[in-house]
Amino acid sequence: MINEILIIQKAINQVTLKLQSATTQDEKNTYIQELQQLNSVLQELVEKGGNA
């Protein structure tokens, strides 16, 4: 059974790495936006108890 929180966690890690090595402001903005989206999905999952 998939742990959805685990998937989101992995994705956040990967996008964070991309943000850390981004050089242009446009790139950084893109990754920041992705992180915000992933974070809100994570919040939903945490509230639902991991069963999305």
Added chain:
Amino acid sequence: MNLIDRSQIVFYYTVPQQLPGTITDPHFLGTYSSKDNFPTTAKNYDLVGLAGTKAMYGYINGKWEYLGEYLHEAYKYLVYYEDSALKNGTGDKWNSVVNDIANATDLMKEFANDFTAMNNLTSSYGIMNAMTTLAAAQAFQSSTVAGTVISTLVSNINSGKIVLGGGREGTSTSLGLNALLVLLSSNNGSNMPAPTSDGTAPTLFTKIENAFGNLFSVISTSSSSSKSPSLSPNSIIFVDKITVSASSGASGYSAGGIGTVSGGTDIINIPSSLHISGSTVVYPNSTHSGLVINSNIYCHGGGWPFTFYHHYVSYTPS
């Protein structure tokens, strides 16, 4: 920290060792050859592998997100955690993961040196027939563990417990020629039997001839002509025998045979002293097994006035 005020909560993330999902999970859709081929519609949290990269992607909010490398975890899962998953898995999804593993050089080295993995391999026709890649062949060739396990496989072929057949590709119930050659090349061909002292074929040779005789190539040479098939590097060649049509004659001609160098006879030697009467069959010398790895073969007829028929078959993993 006020836990009620969500804006004050900060998450610190560590990278777990295990990736989510298993091969059998309905969320795992399989591996795909490129990102362009990923399903365009998927359910949230669906997972795919990108073949050749070990990467896993998850579908989150309408987008495929890179999650990290999954293939080593998939390999360990298949070999260790589902006991017989490696033996019993079927279907396109499972096949795509096995193919990805079979093409991963580092994973195949680990596989070839792992008794559990190799024993599971030899209990499944499906996996044996799938692991015919160059990465697999090279890993098996340099592994003594693989050599030990394949020695048992050869016994099982000789006893009939392992069935040979299904042409080059094999079937779900028989070991194909390509896989057989790859496996026999384990530990640099250490499991090839020596010919028997009376010149009869070793049991393994007979089994191979019976199952795949129609796939053999035959080079006919006469006199001193030396012909070599154009074989690529990485070829695995099984030199079966030389036959001479029924004819008789006195001995005393130059040696003919098959060698790993032009004019050489280190694989099969037709000695000048051989008196040929009726049909003659000569199997590889005791000094060189019938298996030639990463080398070419040269066939010639020496000074004999007859035509020799050189039987061989090869597979070039890629």
